[in-house]
Amino acid sequence: MRTVNRRDFLKAAAASAGFAALGGCASMEAGGGKNHVVVIGGGFGGATAARYLKHWGGANVNVTLIERDQEFVSCPLSNLIIGGSKSLPDITRGYASLAKERVRIVHDEVVAIDAEKRTVKLASGQSMGYERLVMSPGVEFQWDQVPALQDAAAREQILHAWKAGPQTLTLRKQLEAMPDGGVFAITIPLAPYRCPPGPYERACQAAHYFKQAKPKSKVLVLDANDKIVSKPALFDKIFKEMYGGMIEYRPNSRLMDVDVATRTAKLEFDDVKADVLNVVPPQRAADIAKNTGLITTNNKWCDVDWLTMESKVQPRIHILGDAVLAAPAMPKSGHMANQHGKIAAAAIIELLDGRAPNSTPVAVNTCYSFVDDKKVIHVSSVHQYNAEKKLLETVKDSGGLSKEANELEGEYALSWAQNIWADMLG
Protein backbone atom coordinates (compact mmCIF):
# COMPACT_ATOMS: atom_id res chain seq x y z
CA MET A 1 0.00 0.00 0.00
CA ARG A 2 2.93 2.30 0.60
CA THR A 3 4.92 1.37 -2.45
CA VAL A 4 4.38 1.08 -6.17
CA ASN A 5 5.59 -2.50 -5.93
CA ARG A 6 2.84 -3.48 -3.60
CA ARG A 7 0.21 -1.82 -5.73
CA ASP A 8 1.40 -3.67 -8.81
CA PHE A 9 1.57 -6.89 -6.86
CA LEU A 10 -1.98 -6.50 -5.61
CA LYS A 11 -3.22 -5.73 -9.09
CA ALA A 12 -1.55 -8.85 -10.41
CA ALA A 13 -2.78 -10.85 -7.45
CA ALA A 14 -6.34 -9.67 -7.91
CA ALA A 15 -6.24 -10.82 -11.51
CA SER A 16 -5.06 -14.28 -10.56
CA ALA A 17 -7.19 -17.17 -9.36
CA GLY A 18 -4.96 -17.65 -6.36
CA PHE A 19 -5.79 -14.25 -4.94
CA ALA A 20 -7.16 -15.48 -1.63
CA ALA A 21 -3.91 -17.16 -0.77
CA LEU A 22 -1.70 -14.43 -2.20
CA GLY A 23 -3.87 -11.67 -0.77
CA GLY A 24 -2.93 -12.75 2.72
CA CYS A 25 0.78 -12.38 1.99
CA ALA A 26 0.27 -9.11 0.18
CA SER A 27 -1.64 -7.61 3.06
CA MET A 28 0.98 -8.80 5.52
CA GLU A 29 3.44 -6.42 3.97
CA ALA A 30 1.13 -3.52 4.75
CA GLY A 31 0.40 -4.71 8.25
CA GLY A 32 -2.64 -6.60 6.99
CA GLY A 33 -2.75 -10.36 6.83
CA LYS A 34 -5.62 -12.73 7.30
CA ASN A 35 -6.83 -10.68 10.24
CA HIS A 36 -6.86 -7.45 8.28
CA VAL A 37 -9.97 -5.40 8.95
CA VAL A 38 -10.53 -2.31 6.82
CA VAL A 39 -12.79 0.37 8.27
CA ILE A 40 -14.32 2.97 5.96
CA GLY A 41 -15.21 6.27 7.58
CA GLY A 42 -13.63 7.84 10.68
CA GLY A 43 -16.77 9.25 12.27
CA PHE A 44 -18.58 8.13 15.43
CA GLY A 45 -19.18 4.59 14.12
CA GLY A 46 -16.01 3.84 12.16
CA ALA A 47 -13.46 5.38 14.50
CA THR A 48 -15.05 3.60 17.47
CA ALA A 49 -14.98 0.26 15.64
CA ALA A 50 -11.34 0.77 14.60
CA ARG A 51 -10.25 1.71 18.12
CA TYR A 52 -12.11 -1.11 19.86
CA LEU A 53 -10.90 -3.69 17.33
CA LYS A 54 -7.34 -2.85 18.42
CA HIS A 55 -8.23 -2.28 22.07
CA TRP A 56 -9.91 -5.68 22.37
CA GLY A 57 -8.22 -7.63 19.60
CA GLY A 58 -4.65 -6.57 20.34
CA ALA A 59 -1.79 -7.56 18.09
CA ASN A 60 -3.77 -10.21 16.26
CA VAL A 61 -6.06 -7.79 14.47
CA ASN A 62 -4.65 -5.43 11.88
CA VAL A 63 -6.85 -2.41 11.41
CA THR A 64 -6.75 0.15 8.62
CA LEU A 65 -9.07 3.15 8.86
CA ILE A 66 -9.77 5.00 5.64
CA GLU A 67 -11.00 8.55 6.17
CA ARG A 68 -11.11 11.33 3.61
CA ASP A 69 -10.76 14.26 6.02
CA GLN A 70 -7.59 15.12 7.95
CA GLU A 71 -9.58 15.99 11.08
CA PHE A 72 -12.80 14.90 12.72
CA VAL A 73 -15.44 17.61 13.16
CA SER A 74 -18.29 16.64 15.48
CA CYS A 75 -21.88 17.14 14.38
CA PRO A 76 -23.05 16.97 18.02
CA LEU A 77 -22.35 20.43 19.57
CA SER A 78 -22.03 21.99 16.10
CA ASN A 79 -25.36 23.80 16.57
CA LEU A 80 -23.65 25.74 19.38
CA ILE A 81 -21.47 27.40 16.72
CA ILE A 82 -24.65 28.53 15.00
CA GLY A 83 -25.89 29.84 18.37
CA GLY A 84 -22.56 31.58 18.97
CA SER A 85 -21.28 29.87 22.12
CA LYS A 86 -18.73 27.48 20.51
CA SER A 87 -16.12 27.73 17.79
CA LEU A 88 -14.95 25.18 15.22
CA PRO A 89 -11.74 24.20 17.11
CA ASP A 90 -13.92 23.30 20.13
CA ILE A 91 -15.55 20.49 18.15
CA THR A 92 -12.54 19.40 16.06
CA ARG A 93 -10.22 16.50 16.91
CA GLY A 94 -7.30 14.83 15.13
CA TYR A 95 -6.54 11.19 14.35
CA ALA A 96 -3.00 11.16 15.85
CA SER A 97 -3.99 9.40 19.10
CA LEU A 98 -5.79 6.67 17.20
CA ALA A 99 -2.67 6.16 15.05
CA LYS A 100 -0.62 5.80 18.25
CA GLU A 101 -2.92 2.96 19.26
CA ARG A 102 -1.77 1.20 16.10
CA VAL A 103 -4.76 1.85 13.92
CA ARG A 104 -3.29 2.50 10.49
CA ILE A 105 -4.91 5.71 9.24
CA VAL A 106 -5.12 6.27 5.49
CA HIS A 107 -6.48 9.66 4.41
CA ASP A 108 -8.11 8.72 1.15
CA GLU A 109 -11.52 7.96 -0.28
CA VAL A 110 -12.91 4.55 -1.21
CA VAL A 111 -14.25 4.65 -4.76
CA ALA A 112 -15.22 0.98 -5.19
CA ILE A 113 -15.55 -2.23 -3.24
CA ASP A 114 -15.20 -5.68 -4.77
CA ALA A 115 -17.09 -7.86 -2.33
CA GLU A 116 -16.19 -11.07 -4.18
CA LYS A 117 -12.45 -10.44 -4.22
CA ARG A 118 -12.63 -8.62 -0.86
CA THR A 119 -10.76 -5.54 -1.97
CA VAL A 120 -11.39 -1.82 -1.69
CA LYS A 121 -10.16 0.60 -4.33
CA LEU A 122 -9.07 4.08 -3.26
CA ALA A 123 -9.28 7.38 -5.12
CA SER A 124 -5.48 7.44 -5.20
CA GLY A 125 -5.63 4.30 -7.34
CA GLN A 126 -4.41 1.93 -4.66
CA SER A 127 -6.22 -1.25 -3.70
CA MET A 128 -6.35 -3.01 -0.38
CA GLY A 129 -7.47 -6.50 0.61
CA TYR A 130 -9.57 -7.26 3.67
CA GLU A 131 -10.72 -10.22 5.71
CA ARG A 132 -13.65 -8.20 7.01
CA LEU A 133 -14.82 -4.75 6.00
CA VAL A 134 -16.50 -2.25 8.32
CA MET A 135 -18.39 0.59 6.67
CA SER A 136 -19.61 3.63 8.54
CA PRO A 137 -20.20 5.81 5.49
CA GLY A 138 -22.87 8.16 6.81
CA VAL A 139 -25.61 9.70 4.71
CA GLU A 140 -25.93 11.07 1.20
CA PHE A 141 -28.15 14.10 0.66
CA GLN A 142 -30.91 13.47 -1.89
CA TRP A 143 -30.68 16.71 -3.87
CA ASP A 144 -32.88 15.26 -6.60
CA GLN A 145 -35.74 15.85 -4.17
CA VAL A 146 -34.90 19.58 -3.96
CA PRO A 147 -34.27 20.17 -7.70
CA ALA A 148 -32.87 23.72 -7.55
CA LEU A 149 -30.21 22.54 -5.10
CA GLN A 150 -28.80 20.02 -7.56
CA ASP A 151 -26.69 22.98 -8.66
CA ALA A 152 -23.53 23.14 -6.54
CA ALA A 153 -23.41 26.95 -6.73
CA ALA A 154 -26.96 27.14 -5.33
CA ARG A 155 -25.86 25.01 -2.41
CA GLU A 156 -23.29 27.69 -1.53
CA GLN A 157 -26.19 30.04 -0.83
CA ILE A 158 -28.87 27.76 0.60
CA LEU A 159 -26.97 25.70 3.15
CA HIS A 160 -27.61 22.36 4.82
CA ALA A 161 -24.94 22.63 7.55
CA TRP A 162 -25.90 19.01 8.28
CA LYS A 163 -22.30 17.82 8.09
CA ALA A 164 -20.28 19.89 10.54
CA GLY A 165 -17.47 21.99 9.09
CA PRO A 166 -17.28 24.96 6.71
CA GLN A 167 -21.06 25.09 6.20
CA THR A 168 -21.58 25.37 9.96
CA LEU A 169 -19.44 28.53 9.99
CA THR A 170 -21.10 29.95 6.88
CA LEU A 171 -24.60 29.48 8.30
CA ARG A 172 -23.48 31.34 11.43
CA LYS A 173 -22.19 34.16 9.19
CA GLN A 174 -25.50 34.28 7.31
CA LEU A 175 -27.33 34.71 10.62
CA GLU A 176 -24.88 37.42 11.70
CA ALA A 177 -25.44 39.27 8.43
CA MET A 178 -29.23 39.01 8.66
CA PRO A 179 -30.97 42.28 9.61
CA ASP A 180 -32.96 42.55 12.83
CA GLY A 181 -36.55 41.69 11.96
CA GLY A 182 -35.44 39.06 9.45
CA VAL A 183 -36.70 35.50 9.11
CA PHE A 184 -34.56 32.38 9.50
CA ALA A 185 -36.36 29.32 8.10
CA ILE A 186 -35.20 25.73 8.54
CA THR A 187 -36.82 22.86 6.65
CA ILE A 188 -36.92 19.31 8.05
CA PRO A 189 -37.32 16.18 5.88
CA LEU A 190 -39.56 13.24 6.67
CA ALA A 191 -38.04 10.95 9.31
CA PRO A 192 -35.79 9.02 9.43
CA TYR A 193 -32.88 11.42 8.99
CA ARG A 194 -29.55 11.97 10.78
CA CYS A 195 -29.95 13.38 14.32
CA PRO A 196 -33.72 13.49 15.00
CA PRO A 197 -33.63 16.36 17.57
CA GLY A 198 -30.96 18.34 15.66
CA PRO A 199 -33.21 20.64 13.61
CA TYR A 200 -35.23 21.65 16.66
CA GLU A 201 -32.03 22.26 18.63
CA ARG A 202 -30.83 24.45 15.76
CA ALA A 203 -34.07 26.45 15.84
CA CYS A 204 -33.47 27.06 19.56
CA GLN A 205 -29.84 28.09 18.93
CA ALA A 206 -30.86 30.59 16.25
CA ALA A 207 -33.56 32.00 18.55
CA HIS A 208 -31.11 32.19 21.45
CA TYR A 209 -28.80 34.29 19.27
CA PHE A 210 -31.63 36.48 17.94
CA LYS A 211 -32.90 37.17 21.46
CA GLN A 212 -29.58 38.81 22.29
CA ALA A 213 -28.59 40.38 18.97
CA LYS A 214 -31.70 40.95 16.86
CA PRO A 215 -34.85 40.50 18.96
CA LYS A 216 -37.35 41.45 16.24
CA SER A 217 -36.32 38.44 14.15
CA LYS A 218 -38.19 35.20 13.65
CA VAL A 219 -37.40 31.49 13.38
CA LEU A 220 -39.68 29.41 11.17
CA VAL A 221 -39.53 25.64 11.55
CA LEU A 222 -40.95 24.05 8.39
CA ASP A 223 -41.36 20.38 9.23
CA ALA A 224 -42.37 17.73 6.66
CA ASN A 225 -43.44 15.56 9.58
CA ASP A 226 -46.86 15.90 11.19
CA LYS A 227 -45.31 16.62 14.58
CA ILE A 228 -41.96 17.30 16.24
CA VAL A 229 -39.94 14.11 15.66
CA SER A 230 -37.89 14.04 18.89
CA LYS A 231 -38.68 15.21 22.44
CA PRO A 232 -41.94 16.74 21.12
CA ALA A 233 -43.50 17.87 24.41
CA LEU A 234 -40.24 19.42 25.63
CA PHE A 235 -39.45 21.25 22.39
CA ASP A 236 -43.06 22.41 22.08
CA LYS A 237 -42.89 23.88 25.59
CA ILE A 238 -39.49 25.49 24.94
CA PHE A 239 -40.62 26.99 21.63
CA LYS A 240 -43.62 28.56 23.41
CA GLU A 241 -42.17 29.50 26.78
CA MET A 242 -38.50 30.33 26.14
CA TYR A 243 -38.94 31.63 22.61
CA GLY A 244 -42.63 32.56 22.48
CA GLY A 245 -43.39 34.86 19.56
CA MET A 246 -39.99 34.17 18.03
CA ILE A 247 -40.09 30.48 17.01
CA GLU A 248 -43.04 29.40 14.89
CA TYR A 249 -43.49 25.68 14.29
CA ARG A 250 -45.34 24.49 11.17
CA PRO A 251 -45.98 20.75 10.81
CA ASN A 252 -46.89 19.04 7.50
CA SER A 253 -44.73 21.55 5.61
CA ARG A 254 -42.92 19.38 3.12
CA LEU A 255 -40.29 21.08 0.98
CA MET A 256 -40.70 20.44 -2.76
CA ASP A 257 -38.10 22.88 -4.10
CA VAL A 258 -36.48 26.25 -3.38
CA ASP A 259 -36.10 29.50 -5.26
CA VAL A 260 -32.48 30.34 -4.68
CA ALA A 261 -32.53 34.05 -5.67
CA THR A 262 -35.43 34.94 -3.34
CA ARG A 263 -34.55 32.34 -0.67
CA THR A 264 -38.05 30.93 -0.90
CA ALA A 265 -39.02 27.51 0.38
CA LYS A 266 -41.57 26.02 -1.99
CA LEU A 267 -43.75 23.83 0.16
CA GLU A 268 -46.49 21.46 -0.93
CA PHE A 269 -49.23 24.01 -0.24
CA ASP A 270 -47.42 27.28 0.29
CA ASP A 271 -44.36 29.41 -0.52
CA VAL A 272 -42.34 30.83 2.34
CA LYS A 273 -39.74 33.54 1.80
CA ALA A 274 -36.88 33.80 4.26
CA ASP A 275 -33.82 36.00 4.81
CA VAL A 276 -31.76 32.94 5.68
CA LEU A 277 -33.01 29.60 4.39
CA ASN A 278 -31.50 26.40 5.78
CA VAL A 279 -32.50 23.11 4.11
CA VAL A 280 -31.95 19.85 5.95
CA PRO A 281 -32.35 17.62 2.90
CA PRO A 282 -33.84 14.11 2.64
CA GLN A 283 -31.15 11.48 3.22
CA ARG A 284 -30.19 7.89 2.43
CA ALA A 285 -27.18 5.67 3.03
CA ALA A 286 -24.02 7.07 1.38
CA ASP A 287 -23.16 6.37 -2.28
CA ILE A 288 -20.45 3.82 -1.47
CA ALA A 289 -23.09 1.68 0.29
CA LYS A 290 -25.48 2.10 -2.62
CA ASN A 291 -22.86 1.31 -5.25
CA THR A 292 -21.83 -1.82 -3.35
CA GLY A 293 -25.43 -3.03 -3.41
CA LEU A 294 -25.87 -2.80 0.36
CA ILE A 295 -29.10 -0.79 0.37
CA THR A 296 -31.99 -3.13 1.12
CA THR A 297 -34.94 -0.99 2.20
CA ASN A 298 -36.91 1.90 0.65
CA ASN A 299 -33.93 2.61 -1.62
CA LYS A 300 -32.41 4.29 1.40
CA TRP A 301 -31.02 2.13 4.19
CA CYS A 302 -28.93 -1.01 4.76
CA ASP A 303 -30.40 -3.87 6.77
CA VAL A 304 -27.99 -5.67 9.11
CA ASP A 305 -27.75 -8.67 11.43
CA TRP A 306 -27.86 -7.03 14.87
CA LEU A 307 -25.58 -9.64 16.43
CA THR A 308 -22.68 -8.64 14.19
CA MET A 309 -23.79 -5.52 12.24
CA GLU A 310 -23.04 -7.61 9.14
CA SER A 311 -24.94 -6.71 5.98
CA LYS A 312 -27.97 -8.88 5.25
CA VAL A 313 -26.88 -9.08 1.60
CA GLN A 314 -23.06 -9.07 1.61
CA PRO A 315 -21.15 -11.36 3.96
CA ARG A 316 -18.01 -9.94 5.62
CA ILE A 317 -19.22 -6.36 5.24
CA HIS A 318 -20.36 -4.79 8.51
CA ILE A 319 -22.33 -1.53 8.37
CA LEU A 320 -22.63 1.02 11.16
CA GLY A 321 -24.28 4.28 12.03
CA ASP A 322 -26.70 6.43 10.08
CA ALA A 323 -26.56 4.26 6.93
CA VAL A 324 -28.14 1.32 8.75
CA LEU A 325 -31.85 0.48 8.59
CA ALA A 326 -32.51 1.36 12.21
CA ALA A 327 -34.32 -1.01 14.54
CA PRO A 328 -37.65 0.38 15.84
CA ALA A 329 -37.18 3.53 17.98
CA MET A 330 -33.44 3.55 17.34
CA PRO A 331 -32.21 7.03 16.39
CA LYS A 332 -29.58 7.88 13.78
CA SER A 333 -27.18 9.45 16.27
CA GLY A 334 -23.44 9.62 16.90
CA HIS A 335 -23.99 7.93 20.25
CA MET A 336 -25.80 5.02 18.59
CA ALA A 337 -23.12 4.76 15.86
CA ASN A 338 -20.52 4.42 18.64
CA GLN A 339 -22.56 1.55 20.11
CA HIS A 340 -22.88 -0.09 16.68
CA GLY A 341 -19.08 0.15 16.39
CA LYS A 342 -18.56 -1.77 19.63
CA ILE A 343 -21.06 -4.50 18.70
CA ALA A 344 -19.27 -4.94 15.37
CA ALA A 345 -15.77 -4.87 16.91
CA ALA A 346 -16.64 -7.52 19.51
CA ALA A 347 -18.35 -9.72 16.91
CA ILE A 348 -15.50 -9.45 14.38
CA ILE A 349 -12.93 -10.46 16.99
CA GLU A 350 -14.98 -13.56 17.81
CA LEU A 351 -15.53 -14.38 14.14
CA LEU A 352 -11.84 -13.98 13.22
CA ASP A 353 -11.16 -16.41 16.00
CA GLY A 354 -13.71 -18.94 14.79
CA ARG A 355 -16.14 -18.42 17.66
CA ALA A 356 -19.80 -17.42 17.74
CA PRO A 357 -20.44 -13.71 18.33
CA ASN A 358 -21.99 -12.46 21.57
CA SER A 359 -25.64 -13.54 21.51
CA THR A 360 -26.87 -10.76 23.81
CA PRO A 361 -25.62 -7.39 22.51
CA VAL A 362 -26.93 -4.20 24.13
CA ALA A 363 -26.94 -0.64 22.81
CA VAL A 364 -27.62 2.50 24.81
CA ASN A 365 -28.49 5.90 23.36
CA THR A 366 -28.45 9.40 24.78
CA CYS A 367 -29.12 12.53 22.75
CA TYR A 368 -28.55 15.84 24.53
CA SER A 369 -29.95 19.00 22.91
CA PHE A 370 -28.90 22.52 23.89
CA VAL A 371 -31.92 24.84 23.99
CA ASP A 372 -29.72 27.89 24.72
CA ASP A 373 -26.01 28.21 25.55
CA LYS A 374 -26.33 26.32 28.87
CA LYS A 375 -29.61 24.47 29.25
CA VAL A 376 -30.11 21.00 27.87
CA ILE A 377 -32.82 18.39 27.40
CA HIS A 378 -32.12 14.71 26.78
CA VAL A 379 -33.77 11.60 25.42
CA SER A 380 -32.35 8.20 26.36
CA SER A 381 -33.07 4.58 25.43
CA VAL A 382 -31.68 1.09 26.02
CA HIS A 383 -31.89 -1.58 23.31
CA GLN A 384 -31.45 -5.30 24.08
CA TYR A 385 -31.29 -8.12 21.54
CA ASN A 386 -34.52 -10.06 21.06
CA ALA A 387 -33.48 -13.48 19.67
CA GLU A 388 -36.97 -14.28 18.41
CA LYS A 389 -37.39 -11.07 16.43
CA LYS A 390 -33.66 -10.84 15.66
CA LEU A 391 -33.78 -7.16 16.55
CA LEU A 392 -32.34 -4.76 19.06
CA GLU A 393 -35.46 -3.77 20.94
CA THR A 394 -36.07 -0.91 23.36
CA VAL A 395 -36.52 -2.26 26.87
CA LYS A 396 -39.99 -1.59 28.22
CA ASP A 397 -40.05 1.17 30.87
CA SER A 398 -36.40 2.06 30.25
CA GLY A 399 -35.13 5.33 28.83
CA GLY A 400 -36.96 8.63 28.88
CA LEU A 401 -36.69 12.38 28.79
CA SER A 402 -35.50 15.27 30.92
CA LYS A 403 -38.21 16.73 33.13
CA GLU A 404 -37.31 20.18 31.86
CA ALA A 405 -34.40 22.06 30.34
CA ASN A 406 -31.65 22.42 32.94
CA GLU A 407 -28.04 23.57 33.34
CA LEU A 408 -26.75 20.47 35.13
CA GLU A 409 -27.44 18.41 32.02
CA GLY A 410 -25.75 21.15 30.02
CA GLU A 411 -22.56 20.31 31.93
CA TYR A 412 -23.18 16.59 31.45
CA ALA A 413 -23.68 17.13 27.72
CA LEU A 414 -20.29 18.86 27.40
CA SER A 415 -18.74 16.04 29.45
CA TRP A 416 -20.47 13.50 27.18
CA ALA A 417 -18.82 15.11 24.16
CA GLN A 418 -15.34 14.96 25.74
CA ASN A 419 -15.81 11.31 26.68
CA ILE A 420 -17.29 10.07 23.43
CA TRP A 421 -14.63 11.86 21.35
CA ALA A 422 -11.94 10.26 23.53
CA ASP A 423 -13.73 6.91 23.34
CA MET A 424 -13.61 6.90 19.53
CA LEU A 425 -10.31 8.71 18.86
CA GLY A 426 -8.22 7.89 21.95
Add this chain to the structure above:
Amino acid sequence: MKLFFALLLCVSVAPNVFAHGSGSDRLARNLAATCANCHGTEGHSVGKVAALAGKPAQDTIGKLTEFKEGKRPATIMHQIAKGFTDEQLRLIADYFAAQK
Protein backbone atom coordinates in the same frame (compact mmCIF):
# COMPACT_ATOMS: atom_id res chain seq x y z
CA MET B 1 -5.48 -26.59 41.84
CA LYS B 2 -8.69 -25.06 40.57
CA LEU B 3 -6.67 -22.35 38.85
CA PHE B 4 -4.45 -24.99 37.25
CA PHE B 5 -7.45 -26.74 35.73
CA ALA B 6 -8.95 -23.46 34.62
CA LEU B 7 -5.71 -22.59 32.85
CA LEU B 8 -5.46 -26.03 31.34
CA LEU B 9 -9.00 -25.66 30.03
CA CYS B 10 -8.15 -22.30 28.47
CA VAL B 11 -5.12 -23.70 26.72
CA SER B 12 -6.91 -26.73 25.37
CA VAL B 13 -10.13 -24.99 24.32
CA ALA B 14 -8.91 -21.63 23.09
CA PRO B 15 -7.97 -21.96 19.40
CA ASN B 16 -5.21 -19.35 19.67
CA VAL B 17 -3.82 -16.55 21.76
CA PHE B 18 -6.61 -14.31 20.56
CA ALA B 19 -8.87 -15.09 23.47
CA HIS B 20 -8.82 -12.42 26.12
CA GLY B 21 -10.40 -14.04 29.15
CA SER B 22 -13.47 -16.23 29.23
CA GLY B 23 -16.78 -15.75 27.46
CA SER B 24 -18.33 -14.17 30.55
CA ASP B 25 -15.34 -11.83 30.89
CA ARG B 26 -15.91 -10.67 27.34
CA LEU B 27 -19.63 -10.32 27.99
CA ALA B 28 -18.87 -8.07 30.98
CA ARG B 29 -16.38 -6.13 28.86
CA ASN B 30 -18.98 -5.61 26.11
CA LEU B 31 -21.64 -4.51 28.60
CA ALA B 32 -19.29 -2.07 30.33
CA ALA B 33 -18.38 -0.59 26.94
CA THR B 34 -21.98 0.63 26.55
CA CYS B 35 -21.23 3.02 29.46
CA ALA B 36 -18.06 4.51 27.95
CA ASN B 37 -19.78 7.20 25.88
CA CYS B 38 -20.54 9.12 29.11
CA HIS B 39 -18.24 7.50 31.69
CA GLY B 40 -15.09 7.19 29.56
CA THR B 41 -13.29 4.25 27.95
CA GLU B 42 -12.98 1.49 30.59
CA GLY B 43 -14.60 3.90 33.04
CA HIS B 44 -11.85 6.54 32.86
CA SER B 45 -13.96 9.66 32.48
CA VAL B 46 -12.24 12.75 31.08
CA GLY B 47 -15.19 14.99 31.91
CA LYS B 48 -17.51 15.96 34.75
CA VAL B 49 -19.44 12.69 34.68
CA ALA B 50 -18.19 10.20 37.30
CA ALA B 51 -15.32 7.82 36.53
CA LEU B 52 -16.20 4.20 37.32
CA ALA B 53 -12.79 2.55 36.95
CA GLY B 54 -11.55 1.02 40.19
CA LYS B 55 -14.72 1.84 42.15
CA PRO B 56 -15.64 -0.96 44.57
CA ALA B 57 -18.25 -3.24 43.00
CA GLN B 58 -20.47 -2.98 46.08
CA ASP B 59 -20.69 0.81 45.71
CA THR B 60 -21.44 0.68 42.00
CA ILE B 61 -24.03 -2.10 42.18
CA GLY B 62 -25.64 -0.34 45.16
CA LYS B 63 -26.05 2.86 43.17
CA LEU B 64 -27.19 1.09 40.01
CA THR B 65 -29.82 -0.86 41.96
CA GLU B 66 -31.08 2.33 43.60
CA PHE B 67 -31.25 4.03 40.19
CA LYS B 68 -33.13 1.07 38.76
CA GLU B 69 -35.61 1.05 41.65
CA GLY B 70 -36.11 4.80 41.43
CA LYS B 71 -34.73 5.35 44.94
CA ARG B 72 -31.81 7.55 43.93
CA PRO B 73 -32.36 10.92 42.26
CA ALA B 74 -30.78 11.26 38.82
CA THR B 75 -31.03 13.16 35.58
CA ILE B 76 -30.73 10.09 33.35
CA MET B 77 -29.35 7.01 35.16
CA HIS B 78 -32.74 6.03 36.61
CA GLN B 79 -33.88 5.63 32.98
CA ILE B 80 -30.80 3.78 31.72
CA ALA B 81 -30.42 1.38 34.69
CA LYS B 82 -33.95 0.09 33.99
CA GLY B 83 -32.76 -1.13 30.59
CA PHE B 84 -30.37 -3.72 32.09
CA THR B 85 -31.04 -6.96 33.96
CA ASP B 86 -29.76 -7.29 37.54
CA GLU B 87 -27.20 -9.82 36.31
CA GLN B 88 -25.95 -7.41 33.63
CA LEU B 89 -25.61 -4.62 36.19
CA ARG B 90 -23.62 -6.93 38.46
CA LEU B 91 -21.26 -7.87 35.60
CA ILE B 92 -20.77 -4.16 34.81
CA ALA B 93 -20.04 -3.24 38.44
CA ASP B 94 -17.54 -6.11 38.80
CA TYR B 95 -15.86 -5.21 35.53
CA PHE B 96 -15.30 -1.57 36.46
CA ALA B 97 -14.06 -2.55 39.93
CA ALA B 98 -11.31 -4.59 38.25
CA GLN B 99 -10.11 -1.66 36.09
CA LYS B 100 -7.04 0.21 37.28
